[in-house]
Amino acid sequence: MQGSSHDDVRRRNLSVILRLVHLGGAASRSRLTRLTGLNRSTIAALVAELADLGLVEERVPDATNQVGRPSPIVAVSDTFVAIAVNPEIDAVTVGIVGLDGTVRRRIRHPTAHSPSVAEAVEISAALIEGLRAELDPRFRMIGIGVAVPGLVRARDGLVRHAPHLGWVNEPLARLLHEATGYPVLAANDAGLGATAERYFGAGRGLTDLIYLNGGASGIGGGLIVGGQAAGGFDGYAGEFGHTRVSGSDRTDSAGLAGTLEAEVTRSELLEVLGLPGADADELERALLAADSPAVRAEVNRQQDFLAVALAGAINILNPQLVVLGGFLAALLAVDPDRLGAAVSTLTLRAPFEEVRLSAALLGSNLLMIGAAELAFDQLLADPAGSLAASA
Amino acid sequence: MQGSSHDDVRRRNLSVILRLVHLGGAASRSRLTRLTGLNRSTIAALVAELADLGLVEERVPDATNQVGRPSPIVAVSDTFVAIAVNPEIDAVTVGIVGLDGTVRRRIRHPTAHSPSVAEAVEISAALIEGLRAELDPRFRMIGIGVAVPGLVRARDGLVRHAPHLGWVNEPLARLLHEATGYPVLAANDAGLGATAERYFGAGRGLTDLIYLNGGASGIGGGLIVGGQAAGGFDGYAGEFGHTRVSGSDRTDSAGLAGTLEAEVTRSELLEVLGLPGADADELERALLAADSPAVRAEVNRQQDFLAVALAGAINILNPQLVVLGGFLAALLAVDPDRLGAAVSTLTLRAPFEEVRLSAALLGSNLLMIGAAELAFDQLLADPAGSLAASA
DNA sequence: CTGATTTGTTGAGGTTGGCAACGTATCATG
DNA sequence: CATGATACGTTGCCAACCTCAACAAATCAG
Incomplete structure (x- = not known):
């Protein structure tokens, strides 16, 4: 007040x-x-x-x-840039994103094993230093945004739990700040994806949408409610992957049974397709090309479980749009009508009539843009004040 | 912008x-x-x-x-009042609420059958006219807020679907405005309950909470996200009752199977208690007094299903508080630790650690306060402008 | 080339909140 | 009961910011 x-x-x-x-x-x-x-x-x-x-x-x-x-x-102006950082199981990616939303540069640094926090910070700092060295001095780095595959406490960028990376209560934002000198903000990757799609992707101009992303290691999500990125009280919101969708005892990465993430998995799609591995686009093409009953059955099974989670979210949040990324986009693309029908049978008519299902648009730049948006936020909220303070 | x-x-x-x-x-x-x-x-x-x-x-x-x-x-000042209206299956309730949040007057007008929209409007208008006549002329009625047990389109107060009343696409707000001359706003009852509890009840001062209410005819809810009442795009948000919590084919009022509302019911609690009927307080006392294994089993069954819905919402929304009203409060009161434990097993640790479960505090005045808040909102947002325009 | 249209530019004007100085009401102390 | 300290209301001035009106400039239509 x-x-x-x-x-x-x-x-x-x-x-x-x-x-x-x-x-x-x-x-x-x-x-x-x-x-x-x-x-x-x-x-x-x-x-x-x-x-x-x-x-x-x-x-x-x-x-x-x-x-x-x-x-x-x-x-x-094209001179203001933010640094986006995204640590993953097998790589640390760092990018430079302009204030105009363009990704100017992106470096993916593969790692032999899942990096520890110290390693991720060290790699990021080195990559950032390299980028800074090659950057024309007229450019100005505003700060760093980190997209973390896990729960991040919004107020201080503490990584509460990133199961795939094996991080627990790691003060990532503070460490990266100390290593680079730049202001650092961190948040959940899927939440940033939601923001990116909302501003620059499938949800341009919308005020109420949910975003679900399916990756190799699980399902994350984010939500925009009433025009605001909804992080919840601590920033942990958006964990659609752990919604219960079945009575089975298959467990997910958090040990919870019968959840969306336990039932709807990329690995099972790859398995039924007979693929050893594939990126999101390859998986989608393979699914569209396949016509074996086994593939069809697995797709249907996963669609039905996805529909339960989406329907619950639609009933509760009444969004205008549901954006699906990663292999969930492939699951939509294979048979959008069937998925829509499945959602329809589980939702109230009024909210269902207003909602659309859509694939994510931003592809591999999604998290770079989302993380940069985090770094730019302060500058956008108070342009004169931010620059006066840092000058 | x-x-x-x-x-x-x-x-x-x-x-x-x-x-x-x-x-x-x-x-x-x-x-x-x-x-x-x-x-x-x-x-x-x-x-x-x-x-x-x-x-x-x-x-x-x-x-x-x-x-x-x-x-x-x-x-x-105590001179500004709003009118709160709440149509139900068996009665229409009208109240006068002061700008200080006090309920000055409340009249419940029982009806022999579930009222049609025309009847509800007629009864409300008559009650309002009576209240106006007995009101000191120094008081000033600001407007009318209607709490509707169903889906209400926020922008125009159209009742899209109120299953228990049997209303479909009824322009309630417009009709009541025409009958009374006052500005009328309408919204879902549980959404208004969430606002009321947030401002004057269990959630005072909080920014992220969810509210679930269990009534005779089903389960409704509302949410406050990032300090804002979250109605969703059209105002239909908060329908926690239709979240799927089991694989059973028991259906709810909307015909959806295995939902919270289908599994967790007031009538089954009354039945196992051997009560013909009871209000929320009586039900809670009876539940606390009972020690039959059948009652215990039914409570446990319902708690477990309630926990599924709450856990899903907690994972997705990361609220500070979950407020339970109606018979759901009784279900909490019987064994809060057990319910908390059940929720715990279905949630991620980080969001679970920050959330509390609490009973609603406002009791029978809840919807009067919530509906009045709706009517007061414009006045509170722009005091001088509102009064200048209506003068 | 002339008129119509749209928009930039400039300077005056009005409203609002901040600020500093002063006045006032209470409490604490002897 | 007088005095000082403290906190707060009151008053008048000031600066910041947006609006408005008048004028200038750039374009199109004929």
Whole structure:
């Protein structure tokens, strides 16, 4: 219940404009005027301040075949970048992402074994140092966002539990900050995926969506509720994979029985297809090409369990969109109508009528973008303040 | 992405102060200064404006045994009231609720049969007219909030489906507005219960909680996510009752099989207790007094199914608190440790460690308060604007 | 080339919250 | 009971920010 003052107005207006060009791409000043409801002269002043800060650039107007004086185009500067980090079982990936949402550079550093926290920090810091060295000095690194496959406490970036990495109560954000000097924020990978798809992918502009991702080691998820990334109280929200969907005693990575993650697995799809391994695209192609009854039966089995979890979430959250990533997208692509029908039989009519199922769009850049968004958030919320403080 | 101007600052500050005294009760001006971070002189001006509007009153300071000049007490005026309406299978209840959250008056009008929409509107309008007639003219009715046992489309108050009442696609809010002339907002009853418990009950001050209510006709729920009442895209969120918790083919009121509402029922508790009927308190007393193995077995069975639904919600939403109302509160009270243990075995450790299970506190006033909150919302969001527009 | 249209630019104006100085009401102390 | 300390209300001035109106500039249509 904070009061607000003049400064907050300015702060908020700068933030709104920067977010508009960050999320929506370049826009003319007149367009910003319409979108924000602010006065022409105010927009001019705000854009000038953002330009002074180096955050945006004004370009000569496009030829639009419209009467009237052309309006300058405002675009985010390409000089502000964030570092995205994603530790996994078999690799640590580090990327550089621009404020315009483009992934400029991505390095995947394979590891012989699942890295410890110390190793992940060391590898990340080395990769970041390398990237920094090769980066033109006019670029400015804002901070680091880490996408962690596990439960991360939002307030301090403590990794509570990352089962596949074997990490428990590791102060990842603090360690990486100490190793690099940059501000570091960490969060659950699937939650960041939800944010990325919401801003730049299948859920552009939507306010209520859920995202489920199927990976080699399990199923994670994230949710956007009422326009906000919903992390829950500590940031652990989105664990759709541990929803109970059957009475069986097959257990998942957390030891819970009959859960979505226990029943719906990538490895079983690969097995029935006779593939030793495959990435998400290969798996989808193989599933679409296959016409054996065994494959069909396994797909149906997994779809039915997935439908239970999705239906529960739809009944509870009434989203506009369900985004499926990883092998769950393949499970959708094989027979979208069947999955939709299965969900239909388990949901109330009203929420079902409003929801769509969709595959994730961002592919391999998903987590880079999501993690960068985490790093950019403070800058976007208070452009002038963030830069003044760090200058 | 709206820009903001000076007016918004004022609007927001008035709103913040009114909400503080609305939710937190009377507060001294100096306390408001501390809570909002605003300047003393600003608080004085804002409180004066709210007092001019008749929304708050300043009282002489309490004796506080503190050095320094005493600070006047700011309290919400008792003259602003909202009307709360709650149609049910066997009655229509109408109440008057003050801006201070007190239920001033409540009339339950029993009906011989489940009322049609037209009947519910007619009864409500008549009750409201009666209440208005007996009300001192200095009181001011702000509007009407309706708590509906069913799915209500948030934006226009259309009742999409209220199974127990047999209503489908009924424009309740519009009809009641036409019958009374007051602004009318409608929403799902359990969602409003969640808001009420969050503001005035077991969840005071919390930002992430879920609420489940067990009634004679089923199980409803609501959620608060990140400090906001989460209605979902259309307002249908919170339907925990239709979460699948078993593989059985027992169906619920919506025809869905194996759901929480199908397995966890008030009627089965009454039956095993040998009671023909009972209100929530009587049921809880009877359950606590009973020690037959049959009762114990039924309680355990229902607790286990309830635990599945709660665990799923806890994994997905990471709430601070789970509030149980109606007979679900009784189910908790009989053996809280057992229910907690059952939930524990189905949840991830990190979110489980942060969550508490609690009974609802507001009892029979719950829906009156929740519905009134709906009616007050606009006034609280923009005190000066709301009153200027309606004057 | 002229008029219409749209938008940038500039300077004046109004509202609002912050701030500092001063006034006032209470408590503590002797 | 007088005095000082403390906390808070009150008052007047100030600065920040957005709006508005008038004017200028750039484009299209004819």
